[in-house]
Amino acid sequence: xxxxxxxxDLCVGWPGSVADGRVxxxxxxxxxxxxxxxxIPSVPLATKHPVTSExxxxxxxxxxxxxxxxxxxxxxxxxxxxxxxxxxxxxKKLNKxxxxxxxxxxxxxxxxKNRFRILFHKMECAKWDTARxxxxxxxxxxxxxxxxxxxGLEDDEYMNxxxxxEFEFDRERNALPDEDIGELDEEVENEHxxxxxxxxxxxxxxxxxx
Numbered sequence: 001x002x003x004x005x006x007x008x009d010l011c012v013g014w015p016g017s018v019a020d021g022r023v024x025x026x027x028x029x030x031x032x033x034x035x036x037x038x039x040i041p042s043v044p045l046a047t048k049h050p051v052t053s054e055x056x057x058x059x060x061x062x063x064x065x066x067x068x069x070x071x072x073x074x075x076x077x078x079x080x081x082x083x084x085x086x087x088x089x090x091x092k093k094l095n096k097x098x099x100x101x102x103x104x105x106x107x108x109x110x111x112x113k114n115r116f117r118i119l120f121h122k123m124e125c126a127k128w129d130t131a132r133x134x135x136x137x138x139x140x141x142x143x144x145x146x147x148x149x150x151x152g153l154e155d156d157e158y159m160n161x162x163x164x165x166e167f168e169f170d171r172e173r174n175a176l177p178d179e180d181i182g183e184l185d186e187e188v189e190n191e192h193x194x195x196x197x198x199x200x201x202x203x204x205x206x207x208x209x210x
Contacts, residue, residue: 005108005153007141013134020069024076033075037062047202048209055206058199065101072195094204111153116140 002008011027024030040062049056063077070078079102080095113119119140123133 001105001108003104005104005111005148006145010138010141012137013130020067021071024070033064037075045199045203047199047206058202060196060199063196065098065105067102072197074194074196077197077200090201090205090208093208094201097204098200108153112140112144115144115147 009027009029011023011029014023029036042059042061044057044059046055047058048054061074063075066076066078068079068081070076072078077098079098080091085092085095118136123136125132125136
């Protein structure tokens with residue numbers, strides 16, 4: 001999803017029981033991410049030098065912002081888990097910034113459900129015709145993009161507060177409980193020094209100490 005509220009990549013057809021991380025690891029977007037982001041320049045952010053403690057700059061590459069069910073990598077920046085926010089004021093502050101952007105994503109899903117009420121119910125056709133259910137979801141997202149292009153993103157019922165309960169969103173604490181994290185790629189998760197989120201953390205840490 002982009003800044004306009006358009007769905008720009010779909011990965012449809014996986015069972016709902018499959019963890020988000022596994023779907024992502026097997027998606028075409030994940031495989032092509034290097035190429036898709038290659039032409040977007042990095043941005044220098046001020047942080048503290050690990051040896052001299054003086055200010056220096058680390059470069060943040062283009063990345064995708066995700067929720068805390070995803071692994072933190074160079075090109076994917078997830079929000080933090082609830083327990084991580086509770087332990088560290090820097091993490092809580094950064095998570096509030098990240099979550100305020102993630103709010104727009106959740107808003108679009110709420111608008112989508114209110115416009116296409118079939119999404120409030122289980123798709124019975126998925127039990128006997130997965131291909132039909134996949135085409136239906138793809139068509140709904142395509143129609144959503146068309147409507148946003150023609151009429152804009154506003155949805156009166158959603159914007160007035162009548163949103164679906166499952167899309168209630170906390171801007172400050174957009175983090176999943178630890179038990180809801182699901183499967184993560186442990187090897188990728190442990191690449192702490194290369195993860196873009198850690199550069200953002202060091203930048204926030206520097207800002208809070210200035």
